[in-house]
Amino acid sequence: MNPFLDRERFLLELEQRIADLREASADQRVDLSSEIATLESRYHEILREVYGAPTPWQKVHMARHPNRPTSLDYINALDRFDELHGDRHIRDDPAVVGGMALLRGRAIVVIGQQRGRDTKENLQRNFGMVAPEGYRKVRRLALLGSRLGLPIVTFVDTKGADPGIASEEHAQSEAIAQCLVAFTEAKVPIVASVVGEGGSGGALALAIADHVIMLEHSTYSVASPEGCAAILWADASKAEEAAAHLKLTAQDLLGFGIVDEIISEPLGGANRDPANVVARVIERIDASLDRLERISVQTLLAQRYDKYRRIGAWQQETAPVGVRT
Amino acid sequence: MNPFLDRERFLLELEQRIADLREASADQRVDLSSEIATLESRYHEILREVYGAPTPWQKVHMARHPNRPTSLDYINALDRFDELHGDRHIRDDPAVVGGMALLRGRAIVVIGQQRGRDTKENLQRNFGMVAPEGYRKVRRLALLGSRLGLPIVTFVDTKGADPGIASEEHAQSEAIAQCLVAFTEAKVPIVASVVGEGGSGGALALAIADHVIMLEHSTYSVASPEGCAAILWADASKAEEAAAHLKLTAQDLLGFGIVDEIISEPLGGANRDPANVVARVIERIDASLDRLERISVQTLLAQRYDKYRRIGAWQQETAPVGVRT
Amino acid sequence: MAPMPEWLRVRRGKNATDAAQWSKCPKCGEMIYRRDLAANLYVCTRCGHHFRMGAYDRISTIVDGDFAEIGGDVAVGDPLRWADRKSYPAKLAGDREKSGLSEAVVCGFGQVGGFDVGLGVMDFHFRGGTMGTVVGERVTMLFEEARRRHVPCLIFTASGGARMEEGMYALMQLAKTTAAVTRFMDDGNFLVSILTDPTTGGVSASFAFQADVVVAEPGAMIGFAGRRVIEQTIRQKLPEGFQTAEFLLEKGHIDMVVHRRSLKDALVRLLDYASKGAERRALAGVDA
Amino acid sequence: MAPMPEWLRVRRGKNATDAAQWSKCPKCGEMIYRRDLAANLYVCTRCGHHFRMGAYDRISTIVDGDFAEIGGDVAVGDPLRWADRKSYPAKLAGDREKSGLSEAVVCGFGQVGGFDVGLGVMDFHFRGGTMGTVVGERVTMLFEEARRRHVPCLIFTASGGARMEEGMYALMQLAKTTAAVTRFMDDGNFLVSILTDPTTGGVSASFAFQADVVVAEPGAMIGFAGRRVIEQTIRQKLPEGFQTAEFLLEKGHIDMVVHRRSLKDALVRLLDYASKGAERRALAGVDA
Numbered sequence A, B: 001m002n003p004f005l006d007r008e009r010f011l012l013e014l015e016q017r018i019a020d021l022r023e024a025s026a027d028q029r030v031d032l033s034s035e036i037a038t039l040e041s042r043y044h045e046i047l048r049e050v051y052g053a054p055t056p057w058q059k060v061h062m063a064r065h066p067n068r069p070t071s072l073d074y075i076n077a078l079d080r081f082d083e084l085h086g087d088r089h090i091r092d093d094p095a096v097v098g099g100m101a102l103l104r105g106r107a108i109v110v111i112g113q114q115r116g117r118d119t120k121e122n123l124q125r126n127f128g129m130v131a132p133e134g135y136r137k138v139r140r141l142a143l144l145g146s147r148l149g150l151p152i153v154t155f156v157d158t159k160g161a162d163p164g165i166a167s168e169e170h171a172q173s174e175a176i177a178q179c180l181v182a183f184t185e186a187k188v189p190i191v192a193s194v195v196g197e198g199g200s201g202g203a204l205a206l207a208i209a210d211h212v213i214m215l216e217h218s219t220y221s222v223a224s225p226e227g228c229a230a231i232l233w234a235d236a237s238k239a240e241e242a243a244a245h246l247k248l249t250a251q252d253l254l255g256f257g258i259v260d261e262i263i264s265e266p267l268g269g270a271n272r273d274p275a276n277v278v279a280r281v282i283e284r285i286d287a288s289l290d291r292l293e294r295i296s297v298q299t300l301l302a303q304r305y306d307k308y309r310r311i312g313a314w315q316q317e318t319a320p321v322g323v324r325t
Numbered sequence C, D: 001m002a003p004m005p006e007w008l009r010v011r012r013g014k015n016a017t018d019a020a021q022w023s024k025c026p027k028c029g030e031m032i033y034r035r036d037l038a039a040n041l042y043v044c045t046r047c048g049h050h051f052r053m054g055a056y057d058r059i060s061t062i063v064d065g066d067f068a069e070i071g072g073d074v075a076v077g078d079p080l081r082w083a084d085r086k087s088y089p090a091k092l093a094g095d096r097e098k099s100g101l102s103e104a105v106v107c108g109f110g111q112v113g114g115f116d117v118g119l120g121v122m123d124f125h126f127r128g129g130t131m132g133t134v135v136g137e138r139v140t141m142l143f144e145e146a147r148r149r150h151v152p153c154l155i156f157t158a159s160g161g162a163r164m165e166e167g168m169y170a171l172m173q174l175a176k177t178t179a180a181v182t183r184f185m186d187d188g189n190f191l192v193s194i195l196t197d198p199t200t201g202g203v204s205a206s207f208a209f210q211a212d213v214v215v216a217e218p219g220a221m222i223g224f225a226g227r228r229v230i231e232q233t234i235r236q237k238l239p240e241g242f243q244t245a246e247f248l249l250e251k252g253h254i255d256m257v258v259h260r261r262s263l264k265d266a267l268v269r270l271l272d273y274a275s276k277g278a279e280r281r282a283l284a285g286v287d288a
Ligand SMILES: [Zn+2]
Pocket: C025, C026, C027, C028, C029, C030, C044, C045, C046, C047, C048, C049
């Protein structure tokens, strides 16, 4: 299913062989340096070949990589985190983690979608697909941040909102719609980071923000490629084709003015050096907050309005931004 | 169980006998007027004896009388009513009926607790015991009234909030607590009428108001007499004794300054002339709204605060209102 | 207010030209004269099934007289230069042809029961009522202009969700319209959404469920996820009636289900309450 | 700030006088020296069961130093002239004697982790922590004074609900305290409630669940209706763990369950966030 994992396994094998040779070379006092150099050169060649210019579909898999840092990896790297639970009504949705936190000494409300890192956690977290109770927790925490003057920091990582029966019975639409309102009105700076997959309205519910960051190989899309293929062609297996059409890469979206900043990843993706990526994301969130905190609430809200007002807007004189007529 | 129903049956029999005699008197052209007069005099004697000065416990039964007008009888007597349903999340609770209405030409939001008038409706309406979903509907409608400038009119008629498992699982406490906040903050006049039984926090959730009306034989209590007896003496059968202690009559509560107005009922209770009682209640609500609408929002909220602030308040100079030290 | 546009005059005086056409009721199978169907507000004369209505047909049944459209000149774009089996512009051209619409929503101003209102009507016949930049822009213009005029809005939804062929531009219309709706409502204006068959995805998850009062037509399918997506996820068939308006009423999601025959009256009553409330608010704030 | 009151000094320097007393853990049956129990914050040294704590004991574990009580002179009344087996004043006198408290709540001001706070602590040992006019009045005074001082509030709940013997006066304290809490919060002040065993009825349905953050102690019973009432209604036994803090956490009602050992630290962190937020708000509003 994931074409990356095979190549990655091959790279890991190469890594192991290089390490073995080094060890042998040291232990047995034989000179294996030329063999090592050959393997290393081959290794880097493959690395660049595989990861140098990933296609959108490859990026979808990088975004879904099991070892890619998840929201909790970012949250746990903050100075401090106190988790707040529940929608206050019927359930605490584990697919969303949120609470109060200190980010470089700054008090914030932090909210992230949490997929699992293994099968067990995936089941517990419902693969990061948030139910209405989860979105109501998100809304509650956003309102709390707004009320208390705590900037809101979100981490987006979801295939999409949970599509199960119970979620429909509990008004998934209303839950997301009211999240959108809460983020639109929040009287504090909001910084959203798409760190994995940003799927559809279920992602946007955490991503109306004054500053939107995307990791280099994360994706953000109106629908998952599989969903898009199913909707358009009634054939989810055409996902790769859909991925190419959807313009879901960070680079596309920066060009469209839909995201504000891209944070680079190491060759091979964030999973190859999670600690470094996590630290740089936090640093950039901090820098954004520094800038946004200097803006009055009134101006902040006006700018937030204008930012979204402009996307796909029609101007009678010139063509709408990003929309060619 | 209901000592009134027996006596009432006897009175109904008397009524029937008087009617039969009248008919016989007319049909058979015999003069039965002295027999009729005797029976009528006996009838009124019993009526006064039974209903003249009901004890608190008798009032509890009058308040619960199956033929006593329910909230829907008042709501359906308004000029117009458009019901709005649901908590927007998981359920529409039939124990609460609410929506927009015209009351003598005035646009209002109306909300009432609805017990059943027969076994079937009682089951459907859960005996007027409201679940968290119902209180969330109440809150939603109160916020809607506040937002749109529509005065809020409520009809209180409940033994208490629903005490079932699902209600606890869905945060009954939170639902009531947030209703109290919504009524406290509503930027429109609120008139509450206790038309049947006003039981505990489940009643108060609809009854924080600028003007509180009670029908002459309705009750309003910190707990149902059965509940109070169970709590204090672990013996629900001592309800009659509890009723006497609780000072739950309209007359007691007017004296305490906890309700603002009593509307009289016909001898025997509202069930003996529902249409008339309903009309008079609506008339008095209208008169209260007339008065309250002349008050600015700011003054209204300040007066509402002071009204509740004074109940059981401690004044260092004099004794607290209604509280003897 | 502009004079009554030609289309409205034509529609009101609907004549025999299309009377010869038959429509088959998707619910009971009854064959109905197109003219009879139109005369019955596109409700099946046999079983009461509510057919999907065209936007202009809908407007003609709701407004009292004139209707001044806004945003009609907002042009259709191709932000992603999308092409699969067909190019996106070609798909749009086809739908324009077929539906007689320039896009999936018609917005404008008129009177309903004597009340000035902003009116937005989506149409499933254009790209399944999906929301792209044009729908987002028109709806946003509607709320901005209604806010300027301080009049309530009625919005009829019918949508398969966000439009795939506009990618993230389409998704961002949820944010844009939410911003406009929020400003509109924060100024104390009244919003009623009327959910018609079907209302799903991004439209369902934005203005449809941000309204003060949410009305639905009988039998309308309403939900976030589509039936097919859910069935694929849970790998079983959904129960009969799932995601219908009646189901949602029971689940507390919507305020009322109203038959199309009674719909205009119901909306006028709601507008009347809100109008009286607005009058009250204008008077309140000063002690007598 | 008044100097540290005598009771606090005494409590902090708790000596051997009551060390000879044993307490039995209601959960595991362990017999524990009263002194050891106090040293362990009234948590069972064997099974971790959280004993119900006295109000002043609680305060001594939460405030940094001094505590200035307010409303202590609010007198106990008998508004209904209630008498059943015993007169209400006699019941009150008995509880005063037994508990050393003047009523079921202690309110005042002090510092917690260096933050000025209003602190309300209910005590189940006085009339089961029920709320009558005195509790309502003291809590209202607390919120009014905290609002004047613009400091956050921590409120520890422990209550069987409204106090029967004060009838509707007791019920009205829900309205009164809600009014005070609402004004306090509407001014942007921060409220944390800490629900301890048990928190039910009118207290649960008012300030307990009106807070910004709702914390609970492990194993605390929390609910609106009491266990007995529910069992009588449904005519069956309730499942194990129903209405416990842990159950409520899973059901999404509360924010966190915190062991008493970590409680002060957790509260200080919450106060720190809110304090930083308040500073931010004071600075925001003007463009740099
Ligand atoms: Zn049909």
